[in-house]
Amino acid sequence: MQSEEHLLVEEKIISTKGAGKTEVTDEILKQATTPIEGEKFVFDKPRCMDDEYEIVYEKPKTLVDVSMHYCPGCAHSLVHKLIMEVIDELGIQEETIGVAPVGCAVFAYDYMNIDMSEAAHGRATAVATGIKRLLPDKYVFTYQGDGDLAAIGTAETIHTINRGENIMIIFINNAVYGMTSGQMAPTTLPGMKTTTSPNGRDTSFYGFPIKVSELISQLPGAFYVTRQAVNNATAVRRARKAILNALRYQKLNKGTCFIEIIGNCPSNWKMTPIEASKFVDDSMIKAFPLGDVKVPKGEDLKNLQEKN
Numbered sequence: 001m002q003s004e005e006h007l008l009v010e011e012k013i014i015s016t017k018g019a020g021k022t023e024v025t026d027e028i029l030k031q032a033t034t035p036i037e038g039e040k041f042v043f044d045k046p047r048c049m050d051d052e053y054e055i056v057y058e059k060p061k062t063l064v065d066v067s068m069h070y071c072p073g074c075a076h077s078l079v080h081k082l083i084m085e086v087i088d089e090l091g092i093q094e095e096t097i098g099v100a101p102v103g104c105a106v107f108a109y110d111y112m113n114i115d116m117s118e119a120a121h122g123r124a125t126a127v128a129t130g131i132k133r134l135l136p137d138k139y140v141f142t143y144q145g146d147g148d149l150a151a152i153g154t155a156e157t158i159h160t161i162n163r164g165e166n167i168m169i170i171f172i173n174n175a176v177y178g179m180t181s182g183q184m185a186p187t188t189l190p191g192m193k194t195t196t197s198p199n200g201r202d203t204s205f206y207g208f209p210i211k212v213s214e215l216i217s218q219l220p221g222a223f224y225v226t227r228q229a230v231n232n233a234t235a236v237r238r239a240r241k242a243i244l245n246a247l248r249y250q251k252l253n254k255g256t257c258f259i260e261i262i263g264n265c266p267s268n269w270k271m272t273p274i275e276a277s278k279f280v281d282d283s284m285i286k287a288f289p290l291g292d293v294k295v296p297k298g299e300d301l302k303n304l305q306e307k308n
């Protein structure tokens with residue numbers, strides 16, 4: 001926090017810049033750069049730039065360096081970063097094509113510095129099918145929410161996986177239609193309040209949340225199916241590993257890799273980011289247990305181990 005006095009000086013400088021009325025005098029500059037008693041005000045370079053400090057973390061190069069439009073604590077930004085980290089790690093920026101959904105992640109292509117296509121609501125896996133069939137050597141993935149993938153896009157999702165298309169599907173399950181202000185989704189929990197279920201989801205009227213990973217794992221075309229979360233550091237590491245596995249598996253041409261990620265939506269859950277992370281542990285993953293639902297076996301596993 002800056003003192004009131006400093007804010008006043010800054011205001012003065014800003015107003016003189018904008019209006020061009022008063023000159024920035026030496027006196028004003030002196031005031032702005034002199035530490036005020038009791039206030040820590042250091043103009044030197046940050047300590048982390050000293051030579052003895054080692055860089056242990058950097059933003060992935062394929063993640064565009066701009067502010068994202070997502071709410072604070074939203075899972076989308078974190079998952080975007082994980083995908084880009086893995087693309088950097090595998091060195092496949094030029095060979096990867098993503099398909100963005102309609103939903104809060106509609107502008108995903110503004111943040112991912114790879115080739116991307118937009119798809120109409122629910123149609124991402126159909127678009128990805130076309131791309132992959134035309135360009136089989138590329139890594140192709142879709143990025144979709146629960147409204148997109150499990151409501152309007154249910155048919156596309158099931159048929160794409162049933163055909164065993166060699167793509168990766170990233171499915172962000174935040175239990176609501178985030179973008180359109182929090183309506184009930186197929187994955188809304190029993191009793192959960194949303195804008196269209198203000199008294200809580202009544203399962204006798206609206207049915208039960210669909211466990212998409214378990215459902216699609218029954219299809220022979222599903223090669224790898226896993227459910228992850230990003231509400232704490234361990235979960236984030238596991239989700240990253242799942243994305244890495246799925247992109248590696250794509251080269252085997254064995255079928256669809258499906259990664260469900262329980263996504264925090266603090267805004268529509270009417271929670272702080274910290275409360276939302278707790279809600280994931282206390283409620284979401286009780287209904288949607290984390291872990292692998294279907295993994296490569298036998299010869300496939302042997303091939304993978306040899307490849308890795």
Ligand SMILES: Cc1ncc(C[n+]2csc(CCOP(=O)(O)OP(=O)(O)O)c2C)c(N)n1
Pocket residue numbers: 102103104105121144145146147148149152172174176177178179180185
């Ligand atoms: C064909 C069509 N139907 C409906 C909509 C309105 N719509 C936009 S986003 C959305 C739901 C998005 O929810 P979800 O896929 O869960 O993504 P989230 O915002 O939660 O990440 C809907 C219904 C649309 N854009 N196009």
Ligand code: SF4
Pocket residue numbers: 069070071073074075076104174178179264265266267268
């Ligand atoms: S509404 Fe929810 S899903 Fe959409 S950006 Fe905000 S937190 Fe994320």
Ligand SMILES: [Mg+2]
Pocket residue numbers: 145146147172173174175176177178185
């Ligand atoms: Mg959603």
